[in-house]
Amino acid sequence: MNDQISPTKLGFGILWPTFWTGLPIKLALAVLFLAFGIMHFETRIALAFLMLLASPVTVFALPTITMGLDSHIGEGAGIALLFLLAIPIDIWALGVAGRTFFLERLRREPPDGLGLTLWWKCALIGAIFLPILWVAESATTDAAISVAHTIFETGFLAGIPVPERISIELTIWGTVATGVLLVLLVIGFSLVGRAIRGMVRSARHAAENYEGLITRWDLMRVPGDQGLMLAALSGVAVLLSLLFWASLPVFTPHPHDCCTKPEVKAEPAFKPLETLNKDEKLITQLAARVELLVEQRAEAELEKEKSKKNGEAGKEEVKAPEATEPAPPAAVKP
């Protein structure tokens, strides 16, 4: 249909549907990793989403941007694992979107191994181009913000109220930053299109008419065994749901000051046999002590009676022996 398609249209036409084709699977994994607590995003969740969406081109660019340019989208081993798992998903998505584009838009036979070839080309271009885009865009935005500030710091604009000033400044630097970003994105899509163009040229023209091509393209998306496909999908969905609920924290990860729970120390485990033995020992000891006390008291009484008989009663006060006083609590502890 269109042999003279521009490289930008070619790159965009394949990458845009690819981004969205792989996203549902990647998102399911991302939610699972968030529930596991193996990755965290601070304020940059929108950037993280875009990076994940465009993973066919950001997969190798992200480490460069994170380590080389010291700008990270979040923390945790889950991020690296997620982008690693995104590779086979992206290869599959590029294959589906690429074959559709070749048949429907270009009316050419899609070559074998299209997904893998498209993936390494996109990933390579992304690895080189995206860090450049990142640096250029950051520098432009910083420069535009400082120029906008400078304009408003001049005397004749000093009286402008804060809300108006914020909106005008934002419009100025936002327009510049968006313009530069759009130009860079067009260049990026064009680079991908140029890398793919060779494959398009070498692909054979499809023999069928438009209706025939659409039917083929349509049937291509229908799985061979629909029952198996549905069963597999349902099984995966159930497994993911179970994993999700198993890993979901029961209480809020961010408790309010008003509701912080007091630290409860775990009580030692109750062992009935040991406790019974211990109590028996204690009772035996206490019984022996009581017996001793009774004996001592009886002896003292006897002594008292003897002294009375000897006619010394009332002259001398008989002091109770110290042993008859109750023992301190620590002493009775076994």
Added chain:
Amino acid sequence: MSHTPSAGTQPTVVEKVFDFVDERVGLKLLAAKMLNESVPGGSRWAYVFGSILLFIFIMQAVTGVLLMFYYVPTADHAYASTQYILHDVDYGWFLLSYHFWGSTAMVVCVFAHMSQVFLWGAYKKPRELIWLVGLLLFALVMGFGFTGYLLPWDQRAYWATTVGVEIMDKTPLIGDFLARLLKGGATPGQMTLSRFFVIHVMVLPAALIAFAGLHLFLFRCAGPGGPFRGTPVELKAKTDYFFPRQIWKDVVGMAVVFACICALAFWEPVVLLDEATPDPGDYHPEPEWYFLFLFQHLRLKMFSGEFGQFLGAIAFPSLLGALLVALPFIDRDSERNIFKRPIALTLWVMFMVSILIFTVSAIINREFLD
């Protein structure tokens, strides 16, 4: 999906039940009408927003009912019961966070759905009534956001509602009545909470179900508009039925939205501020993010003073609403291709850019308040 038993085999229990119901309510005909509707130009991702909205509403209803098991709608206990949900109920924090982010997703999807209808020119004859009911549904969704925001009864909720009701008060003729009706007193209190709660959990859901049903009925009467470009041969070649292609796309769209809401609930779980008091203290009142553009708008000098506030808060939004209502009757051109409707495209871009600029400005403005 044939449920008639093949010759020589006994019908299964499921087939018997299906036939029993079919005999009485015409299930086969209903299923055929619902599922076998042709989609001109084939299924598309752009058509998923309506189904996604229905899914989000169902999820909001489910999570809302679960939250109501624990929530106490009284000024004395609303805050404590919300904290109880967050801190003591098993998975309560996730339910509340899902409900909170679900409301945001609903607003975003309503915006996306309306934009798609506008850009596709799907409001034009014979779909004017669908557009009008859709606008009503949009207002109901905004109402859900506004009334639900008060229920946790923290400083954010209290002051956002105070500001919102004050803005409503500026409406000529009915403003004072509306404000008193909602507040039920001089300052927000028990009466306000009761009224907002009843509106949020009874009035609005009932209205939404009724109007969503009407919206779907009108949509089935007029049929899908189809893409705005493509030759008749291309459209005919790609046309297929609602089931299974469009349903599959809808299901995937719902799964994506569900995953996004879950991810947002993990990223930023609901954290309450201090309990509502009539003294804002250090807190700077501001509404929910989707009203921020209007709030920032009102901070501009041109909208200061009684008349300015009336212009910014009531006159301009009402004018915009009136324009949207009148849109299908003003724009009578049958051309649906957005690239051949430069005025419509320019207006849409300007509107979206201004919402973006004023929303971001409101966020930057916070630094100047602290």
